[in-house]
Amino acid sequence: MTVLNNLWRCAVPVATVWTSPASARDIDVAGTGNPVNLVKWLEALQYKERLDLCEENRVQTQLLYGEEVIVDEIIKDWAKIVAIHQPSAKDQRGYPGWVPLTQLIESNGSESNKFAIITADKVQLWTEDEMPLLVLPFNTILPLRDESLKYYHVDTPNGKAYLSKNGVEITSSRATGNPTTMEQAVIKGTAFLDLPYFWGGMSSYGYDCSGFTYNMAKASGIIIPxxxxxxxxxxxxxxKGNPDEWRIGDLLFFANDFGRAPVRHVGFYFGGGKMIHSPQTGKTVEIIHLSGTKFEEELCGVSRYQAELG
Structure with a gap:
């Protein structure tokens, strides 16, 4: 069956976007269903299985609950999608890949000019009867319907639901948090120190290097590729040759062959000659001094982004 330009939403807390339907392995079953069991899946993945996600090019990116995608095609139990809020040169509409169909739901066309964005590591989502529904990760954005003393009332792929107000802010964007500075993006990133790296990761269950920079920028009001x-x-x-010009929140880029190869890594400049980044499989989000490391030799660029304030 072929579907053209249909808007759907992610129906699980985190959906992995695979390179192809054949990319998911037997060990990934807990991460490809609905309900999804992220903790069980991640605990089952040892170093070898995690590294295989990268080396065999199995995973492209991830989606958060409620995130909008275009579904181009449905083949059996899989949907060929484009993540429209994740800019990519791979497709001018956004980031492409494949998602299990059970982890998506057709958009109900809900209109809102205010949205609730999760600013804590994770926040509980409740049914209207105040029964636990889902645990949602950092940066999840849902349309706001109303609010009460205790909850934000939001529109979700599961219908109307309640978000605990603690660890949640209101934003006017369906794609980002409130505009602030990239220095604030770095501060937000420190909340995830010691979080294990995950290839293709885009959630507070695990980030890859560019997923980390993308999400901290998104939380600070700016969408980057x-x-x-x-x-x-x-x-x-x-x-890049004048560190005195660098600002906290600038992005530092690295490449093999003393910086001459294509970009392979990115982190935030932390100030004082330090970087905060999500390094590689088997390691965790960390702050390091650049001096005396391989990164000092491999620096290939420094880029600056600013949110549109006011």
Whole structure:
């Protein structure tokens, strides 16, 4: 069956976008169903299985609950999608890939000019009867319908539901948090220190390097490209040879062959000669001194982004 330009929404807390329907392995079953069991899935993935996601090019990116996608095609139990809020050179409409059909639901066309964005690591979503429904990760954005003393009333793929107000803010954008500064993006990033790296990761269950920078920027009011190489090109170029010109929140880019190869990594400048980043499989989000590391030799660019304030 072929579907053209249909708007759907992610129906699970985190949906992984796979390179093809054949990319998901038997060990990934807990991460491809609905309900999705992210903790069980991630706990089952040892270093070898996590590295395989990257080396075999199995995973492209991830979606958060309620995130909008265009469904181009449905083949059996899989949907070929484009994540419209994740800019990519792979498709001018957004980031492409494949998602299990059970993890998507057709959009109900809900209109709102205010949205609730999760600013804590994770927040409980409740039914209207105040029964626990789902646990939602950082940066999940849902249309706001109303509010009470205790809850924000939101429109979700499961219908009307309640979000605990603690750890949630209201934004006017369906794609980002309230505009602030990239320095604030760095501060937000410190909340995820020691979080294990996850290839293609776009949630507070695990980020890859560019997923980390993308999401902290998104939380701070600005959408940047999803992938590191495109993040470098889309920002304002800053002299990489003059660290005195760098600002906290600038993006630092790295490449093999002493910075001459294509971009392979990105992190935030933390100030004082330090970087905060999500390094690689087997490691966790960390703050490091650049001096004396391989990153000092591999620096290939510095880019700056600014949210539109006011």
């Amino acid at each position: 999803r992938d590191a190489g495109e993040q470098k090109e889309a920002g304002q170029a800053i002299d």
